Amino acid sequence: xxxxxxxxxxxxxxxxxxxxxxxxxxxxxxxxxxxxxxxxxxxxxxxxxxxxxxxxxxxxxxxxxxxxxxxxxxxxxxxxxxxxxxxxxxxxxxxxxxxxxxxx
Numbered sequence: 001x002x003x004x005x006x007x008x009x010x011x012x013x014x015x016x017x018x019x020x021x022x023x024x025x026x027x028x029x030x031x032x033x034x035x036x037x038x039x040x041x042x043x044x045x046x047x048x049x050x051x052x053x054x055x056x057x058x059x060x061x062x063x064x065x066x067x068x069x070x071x072x073x074x075x076x077x078x079x080x081x082x083x084x085x086x087x088x089x090x091x092x093x094x095x096x097x098x099x100x101x102x103x104x
Contacts, residue, residue: 040085040086041101041103043085044082044085044086047068047078048078048081048082048085049103050068051064051068051075051078051079051082052079052082052094052098052103053098053103053104054067054068055079055091055094055095055098056094056095056098056099056103056104057104058095061075061076061079079091079094082094
């Protein structure tokens with residue numbers, strides 16, 4: 001069976017013309033695209049959720065620190081752990097993740 005005909009039938013049809021289903025499946029495995037589980041959300045402390053919610057509103061670390069009455073270094077430490085838990089590598093991705101999962 002040729003590679004072209006392999007993608008013409010079966011599940012590949014649901015992706016539409018020109019979309020490689022292997023790439024779609026690979027994209028689903030990227031950390032930011034994984035669905036949140038209760039374990040993921042429960043792994044965040046209330047303070048980490050608060051920091052994440054403020055990041056999602058677009059606030060810089062300095063403002064978050066003032067609002068929560070913690071140091072800016074502590075905000076950075078919370079964000080480092082949040083990034084690891086939710087599987088993202090930057091604050092923009094974390095903010096998007098938070099919005100998708102109802103942390104606001």
